[in-house]
Amino acid sequence: xxxxxPLLWQGMLETLYMTLWSSVIAYLxxxxxxxxxxxxxxxxxxxxxxxxxxxxxxxxxxxxxxxxIMLAMxxxxxxxxxxxxxxTTAIIFPLVISAFPYVARMVESSLEEVDHGIIEAAQSMGSxxxxxxxxxxxxxxxxxxxNGAAISITTILSYTAFASAAGGGGLGxxxxxxxxxxxxxxxxxxxxxxxxxxxxxxxxxxxxxxxGLDHKRR
Numbered sequence: 001x002x003x004x005x006p007l008l009w010q011g012m013l014e015t016l017y018m019t020l021w022s023s024v025i026a027y028l029x030x031x032x033x034x035x036x037x038x039x040x041x042x043x044x045x046x047x048x049x050x051x052x053x054x055x056x057x058x059x060x061x062x063x064x065x066x067x068x069i070m071l072a073m074x075x076x077x078x079x080x081x082x083x084x085x086x087x088t089t090a091i092i093f094p095l096v097i098s099a100f101p102y103v104a105r106m107v108e109s110s111l112e113e114v115d116h117g118i119i120e121a122a123q124s125m126g127s128x129x130x131x132x133x134x135x136x137x138x139x140x141x142x143x144x145x146x147n148g149a150a151i152s153i154t155t156i157l158s159y160t161a162f163a164s165a166a167g168g169g170g171l172g173x174x175x176x177x178x179x180x181x182x183x184x185x186x187x188x189x190x191x192x193x194x195x196x197x198x199x200x201x202x203x204x205x206x207x208x209x210x211x212g213l214d215h216k217r218r
Contacts, residue, residue: 004187007174012194014088014169018160022095023153029100030152033059034107035133045119045129062101067159070098071166078166086167091160099156106152110144111137143214150206154199161195171195 033055039045040052065073074094079085082093114137122136138145161172171191179188 004190007178007187008171008190008194011169011171011174011191012198014163014173015157015160015171015195015198018088018092018095018163018168018170019153019157021092022099022156022159023149025092025096026099026103026152026156027149029096030103031107033100033104034111035137037104037108038111038137039129039133045123045132059101059104062097063105065098067094067098068162068165070094071162075166088163088168088170091163091166091168094166095156095159098159099152102155103148103152106148107145110141110148113144114140143210146213147206147210150202150210153206154202157195157199157202171198 037052037055037059040048040055042049042052044052071091071094074097075085078090078093082090084090118136118140119132122132127135160168160170161175163170164173164176171194175188175191175195178184179186179191
């Protein structure tokens with residue numbers, strides 16, 4: 001177990017590294033896309049049904065590709081963008097491409113929960129579209145956005161288990177390469193349990209933060 005501890009610690013750091021960076025970049029791309037999906041739909045504050053349909057098709061297309069297939073398809077692009085297609089850092093690129101459409105839909109779902117009456121009230125007071133987005137839509141949806149972020153991050157965390165397919169590290173790679181492949185079941189089970197623990201920590205933290213913020217707003 002003493003020899004196993006450094007491996008597990010390194011695997012956990014690599015998993016967190018991939019998850020956090022991928023989540024941040026996926027939200028930088030997915031959050032504005034989610035907003036656009038809401039405001040440009042028919043009846044939205046910036047209605048543009050044609051644009052909304054095209055954007056929706058692109059998002060749905062990217063969402064429908066399983067991560068392991070996306071990983072393989074993006075090898076040439078990943079090499080061009082990251083300088084290499086293999087390794088723990090390189091896998092962040094396909095993680096982002098797989099995750100940001102999912103994030104966009106999560107954001108869209110959260111913003112849909114905002115009471116339309118509040119938007120209409122803001123419009124009647126002469127608020128601009130940008131003011132409605134940044135002062136009404138996003139603030140009102142914060143609890144739901146945080147809950148969606150927790151779900152998105154745990155999804156990205158689960159994707160990191162495929163890092164071994166691109167020569168990456170992390171707990172998933174450790175469980176498969178050093179656990180399953182060479183029959184070291186102590187490594188397999190311990191790494192898997194650590195992944196489960198990370199998912200639980202993120203889920204509980206997200207749930208408590210959501211409830212706390214939701215309670216303050218009432």
